[in-house]
Each structure stands twice: as structure tokens, then as C-alpha cells.
Amino acid sequence: MGLSLFPFLLLLVHLFFAGSLVSTLQRTDCHTHESLALLQFKKNLNINSFASRDPHAYPKTASWKLHTEAENSSADCCSWDGVECDGKTGHVVSLDLSSSLLYGSITSNSSLFKLVFLQRLDLADNNFNLSEIPSRVAHLSRLTYLNLSNSLFSGQIPSAILRLSGLVSLDLSQNVEIYSGRQLLELKNPSLRSLVQNLTKLEQLFLGDVNITSAVPETIGNVSSLTTLSLQKCGLFGEFPPRIFQLPKLQYLDVHSNQNLTGFLPEFRPNTPLKSLSLRGTVFSGELPASIGNLNSLRDLDVRGCNFSGSIPSSFRNLTFLTGLYLSRNSFTGHIPSSLSNLTQLSYLSLAGNYFDAVTLSWIDKLTKLTVLDFDNMNISSEIPYSIANLTQLSTLHLSSNQLTGSFPYWLMNLTQLSQLHLSGNNLQGQIPSSISGFKNLEQLDISWNNFSGVVELETILELKNLTLLQLSGNNLSILLPKPGSNVSIPKFQVVGLRSCKLTEFPNILENQNELFWLELSNNNIHGLIPTWIWNGSKESLQYLDLANNFLTGFEESPVLLPWSALRVLRLSSNVLRGPIPIPSPTTEIFLASQNELSGEIPRRLCDLNSLGTLDLSYNNLSGLLPRCLGNSANSLSFLKLRSNKFHGTIPLMFTKASNLRMMDLSLNKFQGHLPRSLENCTMLEHLDISSNKINDSFPFWLGNLPYLKVVILRSNTFRGAIASSFQNNQSFRSLQIIDLSHNHFNGEIPRKLLHSLDSIKSVAMEKLTYMKENKYLSIEICGWIAQFHYSFTLTNKGTEREYAKIQTFLTAIDLSSNSFEGPIPDSIGDLRGLFSLNLSNNALTGPIPPSLGNMTTLESLDLSHNSLSGEIPPQLAELSFLSSMDVSYNHLTGHIPQGTQFSTFESGSFDGNWGLCGKPLLTECQSSELPPTLPTVDEDEDEEGFGFGWKVVLVGYSTGLAIGLGLGLGFTSWAQLNCIVKNFGRTQ
Numbered sequence: 001m002g003l004s005l006f007p008f009l010l011l012l013v014h015l016f017f018a019g020s021l022v023s024t025l026q027r028t029d030c031h032t033h034e035s036l037a038l039l040q041f042k043k044n045l046n047i048n049s050f051a052s053r054d055p056h057a058y059p060k061t062a063s064w065k066l067h068t069e070a071e072n073s074s075a076d077c078c079s080w081d082g083v084e085c086d087g088k089t090g091h092v093v094s095l096d097l098s099s100s101l102l103y104g105s106i107t108s109n110s111s112l113f114k115l116v117f118l119q120r121l122d123l124a125d126n127n128f129n130l131s132e133i134p135s136r137v138a139h140l141s142r143l144t145y146l147n148l149s150n151s152l153f154s155g156q157i158p159s160a161i162l163r164l165s166g167l168v169s170l171d172l173s174q175n176v177e178i179y180s181g182r183q184l185l186e187l188k189n190p191s192l193r194s195l196v197q198n199l200t201k202l203e204q205l206f207l208g209d210v211n212i213t214s215a216v217p218e219t220i221g222n223v224s225s226l227t228t229l230s231l232q233k234c235g236l237f238g239e240f241p242p243r244i245f246q247l248p249k250l251q252y253l254d255v256h257s258n259q260n261l262t263g264f265l266p267e268f269r270p271n272t273p274l275k276s277l278s279l280r281g282t283v284f285s286g287e288l289p290a291s292i293g294n295l296n297s298l299r300d301l302d303v304r305g306c307n308f309s310g311s312i313p314s315s316f317r318n319l320t321f322l323t324g325l326y327l328s329r330n331s332f333t334g335h336i337p338s339s340l341s342n343l344t345q346l347s348y349l350s351l352a353g354n355y356f357d358a359v360t361l362s363w364i365d366k367l368t369k370l371t372v373l374d375f376d377n378m379n380i381s382s383e384i385p386y387s388i389a390n391l392t393q394l395s396t397l398h399l400s401s402n403q404l405t406g407s408f409p410y411w412l413m414n415l416t417q418l419s420q421l422h423l424s425g426n427n428l429q430g431q432i433p434s435s436i437s438g439f440k441n442l443e444q445l446d447i448s449w450n451n452f453s454g455v456v457e458l459e460t461i462l463e464l465k466n467l468t469l470l471q472l473s474g475n476n477l478s479i480l481l482p483k484p485g486s487n488v489s490i491p492k493f494q495v496v497g498l499r500s501c502k503l504t505e506f507p508n509i510l511e512n513q514n515e516l517f518w519l520e521l522s523n524n525n526i527h528g529l530i531p532t533w534i535w536n537g538s539k540e541s542l543q544y545l546d547l548a549n550n551f552l553t554g555f556e557e558s559p560v561l562l563p564w565s566a567l568r569v570l571r572l573s574s575n576v577l578r579g580p581i582p583i584p585s586p587t588t589e590i591f592l593a594s595q596n597e598l599s600g601e602i603p604r605r606l607c608d609l610n611s612l613g614t615l616d617l618s619y620n621n622l623s624g625l626l627p628r629c630l631g632n633s634a635n636s637l638s639f640l641k642l643r644s645n646k647f648h649g650t651i652p653l654m655f656t657k658a659s660n661l662r663m664m665d666l667s668l669n670k671f672q673g674h675l676p677r678s679l680e681n682c683t684m685l686e687h688l689d690i691s692s693n694k695i696n697d698s699f700p701f702w703l704g705n706l707p708y709l710k711v712v713i714l715r716s717n718t719f720r721g722a723i724a725s726s727f728q729n730n731q732s733f734r735s736l737q738i739i740d741l742s743h744n745h746f747n748g749e750i751p752r753k754l755l756h757s758l759d760s761i762k763s764v765a766m767e768k769l770t771y772m773k774e775n776k777y778l779s780i781e782i783c784g785w786i787a788q789f790h791y792s793f794t795l796t797n798k799g800t801e802r803e804y805a806k807i808q809t810f811l812t813a814i815d816l817s818s819n820s821f822e823g824p825i826p827d828s829i830g831d832l833r834g835l836f837s838l839n840l841s842n843n844a845l846t847g848p849i850p851p852s853l854g855n856m857t858t859l860e861s862l863d864l865s866h867n868s869l870s871g872e873i874p875p876q877l878a879e880l881s882f883l884s885s886m887d888v889s890y891n892h893l894t895g896h897i898p899q900g901t902q903f904s905t906f907e908s909g910s911f912d913g914n915w916g917l918c919g920k921p922l923l924t925e926c927q928s929s930e931l932p933p934t935l936p937t938v939d940e941d942e943d944e945e946g947f948g949f950g951w952k953v954v955l956v957g958y959s960t961g962l963a964i965g966l967g968l969g970l971g972f973t974s975w976a977q978l979n980c981i982v983k984n985f986g987r988t989q
């Protein structure tokens with residue numbers, strides 16, 4: 001101790017005299033005009049404690065004085081803080097006013113530009129209040145170093161800067177608006193190309209957050225002195241010139257967050273000096289070359305969220321200096337090479353979100369310096385690997401969204417440095433050990449969406465004093481709240497998730513919280529009123545509030561206006577809320593309050609929510625007219641669901657301007673009059689459901705102009721008239737997949753041309769099994785997630801109506817039942833080969849069943865009952881191997897019922913009421929003269945047969961389960977599992 005103190009004292013003494021040594025030995029007092037220029041510069045700017053963001057910032061200019069008023073100030077500007085003079089000439093050659101709390105504007109008149117001997121100028125981290133970079137900067141022609149970063153400069157970078165051809169280092173990065181992050185500087189004219197053409201001596205170029213919006217000029221590859229190139233978030237696009245990687249001195253290359261920048265990694269020569277490479281958030285693709293092992297100086301490699309594929313080369317073992325390796329969210333496959341265990345300097349390792357084979361992690365115990373391990377979403381299906389126990393420096397452990405099994409391992413408690421533990425979305429089970437309170441440094445605990453069970457005494461968890469994120473949602477836990485009056489001190493939370501925790505009251509730990517931005521208390525047993533105290537603290541901070549699926553009846557103070565001023569997501573669905581609609585703040589983007597007992601009208605105040613994108617008030621008792629202003633926020637509103645209320649009157653002329661509306665469901669109300677033609681402005685519309693109202697209109701042909709319209713449900717209204725005779729040829733419902741016109745007063749023939757325009761039903765769309773929905777990508781503070789809003793619909797099958805909470809993206813259905821259509825079923829209906837469900841029942845159709853129906857190879861449900869169809873049942877129908885529901889009852893059909901695989905499963909009720917039909921399943925046996933119909937033999941071409949076979953095999957996985965009700969859960973929720981997925985961490989931003 002005593003020994004090591006001595007050199008420290010010596011250093012202090014040395015530092016103490018260093019300042020005076022310069023001025024006493026060199027005796028070069030500064031030139032008066034330069035000190036006057038500096039003082040003038042000082043005078044024109046204010047000192048403002050908010051002007052700099054560096055916590056160590058202080059006002060360097062405060063000590064600048066001309067006369068020795070105070071003892072330690074000097075008239076010699078060369079000794080002023082931040083100023084350096086040339087030893088011989090005495091001219092000011094360097095000015096470092098970074099982080100000096102300077103606030104105000106700089107113009108070309110600034111006295112700064114009189115300091116023409118300046119070689120270094122650093123004004124970083126101040127607030128120049130959106131000044132443009134003055135053109136007179138070109139007067140400082142001796143500059144080799146210029147740093148104007150992070151200082152609120154704005155506008156186009158002047159071409160005068162091209163005259164500073166001696167620049168070795170130029171930093172104009174991070175000039176962004178403080179709150180919005182909006183980029184303030186542009187480099188367009190001059191362009192990046194002309195910049196690198198003229199500044200040929202550049203060694204360091206930092207242009208992060210400068211709006212460049214161009215391709216990366218090939219000529220950067222000529223600036224052979226470059227050691228650092230930093231172009232993140234510049235809007236770069238096109239292909240990144242590979243020769244830039246070959247610049248002989250390049251050590252730092254950062255082009256992250258240029259979402260349209262493509263490129264690939266070239267072969268690297270031995271001893272390439274690259275130390276740090278960040279391509280995060282670009283669309284670089286291809287494989288990592290094995291020659292990446294030649295980058296033996298590499299310390300950081302960040303390719304998160306690119307499009308790389310292939311396997312991780314085992315040559316990584318040579319990169320022994322690596323401290324940060326970030327490969328997450330690509331499409332890497334194969335095995336993770338165990339040679340990564342060679343990277344013993346690694347501190348950050350992120351492999352999340354790839355498609356590795358059989359991940360085993362036994363090798364990881366060698367990486368004892370790891371502080372961050374991000375293995376989210378990697379298909380790890382084992383217990384939490386024991387090799388992690390060795391990583392005692394870990395502060396961040398992310399293992400969410402895997403298939404981890406087993407219980408909460410006791411050895412995890414060895415990782416005493418942990419500040420983030422994320423185990424969400426696995427199959428972990430058993431109890432949460434009370435020893436969890438031993439993680440003294442824990443800030444984030446997310447064990448949501450597992451099978452943990454048992455009782456959790458919240459008091460144990462509250463011992464984690466640094467906890468800001470607590471996510472226990474979606475387990476089988478019973479949470480015991482601290483007893484009232486117990487004086488446990490409660491951490492300041494930002495995120496609290498206690499969904500499905502068997503809570504019967506609002507948790508008292510929410511009292512006095514004032515930094516909470518995410519609160520999830522859905523799916524509990526909380527009864528009664530929402531108490532006023534839960535919002536007192538977090539009025540300004542709360543952005544996400546989910547109280548759905550409880551037994552809440554209203555608000556204690558019954559405010560019309562909810563108090564959370566920053567709220568973005570409010571979910572109150574499936575409670576028993578009564579009274580008028582509570583109005584959240586205008587910042588709200590998602591407002592879900594379906595399945596309550598809300599009543600009264602939609603207040604005009606709701607129209608003030610001008611960021612509202614999703615509004616679901618379905619299944620309430622709301623009434624009155626729909627306010628027309630609801631369409632005013634049209635630019636944002638994309639999902640509007642008012643199903644099952646008591647609204648009346650005409651549907652107002654909403655959406656008079658182009659809008660983003662994708663889904664509108666006004667079904668089960670009492671709307672009257674015409675369908676407003678203004679809906680034609682909603683060119684993004686995909687789903688329109690106005691069923692079960694009193695709309696009195698003719699067929700809205702104009703909907704055919706909406707290019708993305710997939711679902712139209714007009715069921716149970718009073719639409720009338722003939723469709724066939726008035727259909728225009730040029731109209732096309734080219735994206736339509738589901739059309740339901742049932743229970744109306746349409747008449748005339750089946751609208752052949754309308755059916756013919758349904759291009760998207762003419763073939764089977766072979767897509768992945770997904771559902772029609774709207775995805776919203778949201779990010780709130782540290783949380784990011786995808787909210788999915790499924791389009792639901794009701795389908796009548798064999799007279800039973802059922803609501804499907806989700807619609808498969810490839811589902812197709814035509815329902816024209818219960819109208820007054822007459823005449824024959826057009827033969828061309830067989831062209832709709834991709835149809836899953838056809839319902840023409842309860843009309844006045846005549847003539848035969850067209851054999852072409854046998855072409856609809858995907859048909860699962862066919863209802864032709866209650867018409868006047870005649871003739872025989874075409875044997876082709878027996879070939880429809882997916883047909884699981886058929887009804888031809890109550891027609892005038894005759895002859896043999898075809899016998900075949902599917903037909904043998906139908907009950908006799910499917911054929912009842914046809915006096916001329918015979919054969920199984922009916923009891924009427926056929927006379928021997930009535931031969932069973934057989935298929936005409938056709939020479940099938942080999943190809944087609946081969947195709948047909950494969951077709952059926954493939955289709956098995958595509959059964960919609962329409963008729964059998966498989967896989968489609970009933971329900972009304974339009975909310976997918978969601979979670980606060982903590983987005984970014986680690987060093988690089």
C-alpha cells in the first residue's frame with residue numbers, strides 16, 4: 001500500500017506543475033487578436049447545463065479572461081482551458097471545446113474563423129441550436145482535425161468543407177434532434193463521392209447519422225490512408241464496394257443500420273489490420289468466408305440482423321483477440337464450431353435467432369471472461385447447460401425462446417454478477433427457488449411463458465433492490481403480495497408483467513412507482529374498480545397497460561379522460577367495464593376494449609387520438625351514430641372493429657381521404673342505408689365485414705377497385721337486385737378470397753362474371769400456414785415486440801354459424817346462400833380450383849350439378865341444399881378427397897349416389913328430400929336397371945397425373961379444418977402472445 005502510493009503522489013506533483021511549465025518555459029504569449037477572437041467567441045455563446053450530454057462536461061470557457069482579475073486566470077490565451085498555441089509562433093493551433101456546455105448559434109461571422117492557424121478544432125457535444133455549418137470554415141485551411149459531432153448542427157454540409165484538403169480526421173456524426181432522433185445534417189450536394197475525392201489525406205471519417213441517402217462510392221477504396229470509416233445510419237443503399245475491405249490501413253469499419261445496404265464479405269488476406277467490423281442491420285448476405293480467420297487483429301465483429309447464411313467457419317479459432325462476437329438474427333445453419341472455445345478473450349457473445357443444428361454448449365465453459373451471452377431463439381432443447389455455471393463474470397444471460405426443459409437450476413445462483421436473466425418462452429417447470437433473492441445485482445428478471453408453478457412470495461423478489469424489469473407472466477404461478485403494512489422497500493420498476501398470476505387484487509407494489517412504462521396484469525381474477533392510486537405515480541411514464549381478462553367494472557374516479565399522458569397501448573378487453581368509453585391520451589396507438597359492457601355513444605373526443613392505429617370496441621353495448629370524425633385520423637387507423645354493438649344510422653362518410661385502413665368490421669349492429677362509397681379511398685383495405693346490419697343497397701361493384709381486398713362479408717343485410725346483369729367486365733376482385741353475400745335479397749342468375757374475376761381462387765396458393773392478420777411492430781423503451789391482430793370471421797356450415805378467430809391466409813370461400821338466385825350453376829365455377837368452401841343453398845337454382853365441380857380439388861365443404869337442382873350427382877364429386885362436408889338435400893336429384901371414399905362418410909341427411917336418389921347412405925336401394933355412374937375414362941397425361949399425386953400429398957398439411965373444426969380455436973381475441981423483448985444490449989449501439 002505504502003509502496004504504491006509514492007509514484008501516485010509523484011504523478012500528482014507532476015500534473016500540478018505541468019500547466020505552468022508550458023507557459024513559463026516557452027514564454028510565447030498569444031497574439032492579442034487571437035485572444036480577442038476567442039473572447040468574442042465566448043461572449044456570443046451562452047453556458048447552459050443542458051447543452052452537453054457528457055456527465056463530465058464543464059464550461060471550459062468560463063475561466064477565459066483578458067485581465068488577471070482572479071489569481072489563477074491569465075491574460076495569456078495559450079494557457080486557457082482548451083486552447084493550445086504553437087510553441088514557436090504563439091498562434092492558436094488547437095481549440096478543444098468539446099463538452100463545454102456551449103449553447104447558441106454559430107454563423108460565418110463568428111470570430112472563430114479569425115483563428116486561421118488552427119489545425120485542430122473540436123466543438124463536439126455542445127448545442128449550436130440547429131446552426132448550419134458555416135462556409136467560412138474553409139478559411140481554417142490548416143485544419144487537419146475537425147470534430148463537430150453531437151452538437152446540433154443542421155442542414156446541408158457546405159461544399160466549402162471540400163477545400164479543407166489537409167483534413168486527416170473529420171467527425172460530423174450524431175447531429176440529431178435530441179428527443180426524436182431526427183437526423184439534422186445532410187450530405188447530398190456535395191456528395192460523399194466528392195468529399196472522398198477531395199479529402200485524400202483522411203485517416204478518420206465519421207459521418208454517422210448524416211443523411212447521405214446514396215450508394216457507397218467505389219472511390220472510398222482510393223483513400224489509402226483511411227484507418228476509420230464510420231457511416232452508420234446514413235441511408236446508404238446499393239452494394240457496398242468490396243475493395244473498401246481491402247484498404248491497407250483500415251482498422252474500424254462501421255456501416256450499421258443502413259437497411260438497404262447490400263454486400264458480401266470478400267476473401268481476407270493474412271494480417272489484414274481490421275480491428276472492428278460492424279455491419280449490423282444491413283442486408284449483407286452470403287457466407288462468412290473461412291479466410292475471416294486471417295483477421296487476426298479483430299476485436300469486434302457485429303453482423304446482427306443481416307442476411308448471412310451458411311455455417312460459422314471453424315477458422316474463428318484464430319481470432320484470439322475477439323472480445324465481441326455478434327452473429328444474432330441471421331440465417332446461420334450447421335453446428336456451432338466448438339473451436340469457439342478458443343476465443344478466451346470473448347466478453348460478448350450473441351448467436352441468437354439462427355437455425356443451428358442440435359446446439360450443444362459444453363465448449364462454452366472455457367469462455368470465462370464472458371459478460372454477455374445472448375442465446376435467445378436458437379432451438380436449444382435441453383436443460384439449461386451446466387457449462388454456463390463456469391461463466392462467473394456473466395452479467396447478461398439471455399436464453400429466451402428456446403425449448404429448455406427442467407427446473408430452475410440451483411447452480412445459476414453462482415452467477416452472482418447477473419444483472420439480466422431472461423428465460424422467457426421455454427418449457428421450464430417447477431418452483432421458483434426463494435434463493436433467487438441472492439442475485440443482488442439483478443436488474444431484469446424475465447421468466448415469463450414457461451410452466452413454472454407454485455407460490456411466489458413477491459417479498460422475496462423485492463429483495464432484489466436493483467430490479468427494474470420483472471416479468472412473471474404466462475406461467476402457472478400464484479403470486480403472494482407483500483402483506484399490507486409490511487415495510488419492505490420496493491424497487492423502482494420500469495416493466496412489471498404479472499399476467500396469469502392468480503392475482504385477486506391490484507398489486508400494492510405498484511404504489512409510488514413513477515418510472516413504470518409497461519404494466520401487464522391481464523388474465524387474473526381482479527374484481528371491481530380500477531383504483532386511482534395505480535396511476536398516481538406513473539402518469540407521465542406509463543406507455544403500455546394491459547388489464548384484459550379480469551373482472552373489472554370501471555374506474556374508481558370514473559374519469560372520462562385517462563391520466564396517462566404517454567400511453568401508447570391500452571388493453572381493457574374481456575372485463576365487465578360499464579358506462580361510457582374511457583378515453584386514453586392522444587398518444588394512444590392501440591386501444592382494445594372489446595367484450596365489456598361499455599355503453600353510450602362514441603365520444604367525439606376519441607377522434608383526438610390522432611395516432612390511433614388499432615381500435616377494437618367489439619362486443620359492447622355501444623349505441624348511437626358513428627362519428628364521422630373517426631375517419632379523420634385515417635392516416636393512422638388501420639384496424640377498426642366495432643362488431644356486436646348497437647350502433648345505428650348510416651355508416652358515415654368516413655375516410656374521405658386516402659387511408660391506411662386494412663380491416664373494418666362493423667358487423668352485428670343496426671346500420672342502415674347505403675354502404676358509403678368513400679370506402680373506395682381505403683386502397684389498403686383487405687377485410688370488410690358489415691354482416692348482420694340493415695344495409696339497403698345494391699351490390700357494391702366499386703369494391704372491386706380495391707387492389708388488396710381479400711375478404712368481403714355482406715351477410716344478413718338487405719342488399720338487393722341482380723348482380724349478373726350489371727357486372728362490368730373491367731371490374732375485378734383480383735385479390736378476393738372470401739366473399740359472403742348470404743341472407744340478402746340478391747336475385748337473377750349466379751354472377752358468372754363476378755366469379756370469373758376472382759383470380760386468386762383460380763389456383764391453390766401454396767403458402768406457409770399463416771393467418772390473415774395485421775402485424776404491428778412496436779417498440780416501447782427497451783421493449784420491442786410484434787402485436788398481431790388476426791382477422792376473424794364467421795362461416796355457416798350445415799346451418800351452424802361459427803366464428804373463427806383466425807383465417808388462414810390461403811382460405812377461400814364463396815357463400816351466396818339464402819338469396820333468390822335462379823337459373824343454372826355455371827359450368828365455369830369449376831375454374832375456381834383453389835376453393836375450399838362453396839355454399840349456394842337456399843336459392844332457386846335449377847339444372848344439373850356441373851361435373852366441373854370435380855375440378856375443385858381442394859373443396860372441403862359443399863352445400864347445394866334447398867334448390868331445385870335436377871339430374872344425377874356427378875361421379876366426379878366422389879373424387880374430391882378433401883370433401884368432408886356435403887349437402888345436396890332438398891333438390892330434385894335422381895339416380896345413384898356415387899360411392900367413393902368421401903361419399904361413404906356422409907350421412908343420409910346430406911341426400912334427404914331428393915325423391916329420385918338411391919343407394920347408400922339412403923335406405924332406398926337402386927333398381928338393377930339403374931347402374932351406378934362411373935367416371936368417363938380419360939387418357940390422363942403423365943405429367944398431370946404425377947402432379948396431381950404430389951398435389952394431394954402436399955395438400956394434406958393444408959387442410960383448413962373448416963368442416964371438422966380442427967386447429968381453429970374459437971375466440972374473439974385479436975391479440976397474440978406478446979412480451980417485452982428487450983432489444984439491444986452490449987457495447988455497440
Ligand SMILES: *[C@@H]1O[C@H](CO)[C@@H](O)[C@H](O)[C@H]1NC(C)=O
Pocket residue numbers: 159160162163165198
Ligand atoms: C478540392 O480541393 C482542391 C485543392 O486540393 C481545391 O482547389 C478545390 O477547390 C476543391 N474542390 C472543391 C469543390 O472545393
Ligand SMILES: *[C@@H]1O[C@H](CO)[C@@H](O)[C@H](O)[C@H]1NC(C)=O
Pocket residue numbers: 182183211213235
Ligand atoms: C433524408 O433526406 C430525404 C430528403 O432528401 C428525406 O426524404 C429522408 O426522410 C431523410 N432521411 C432521414 C432518415 O431523415
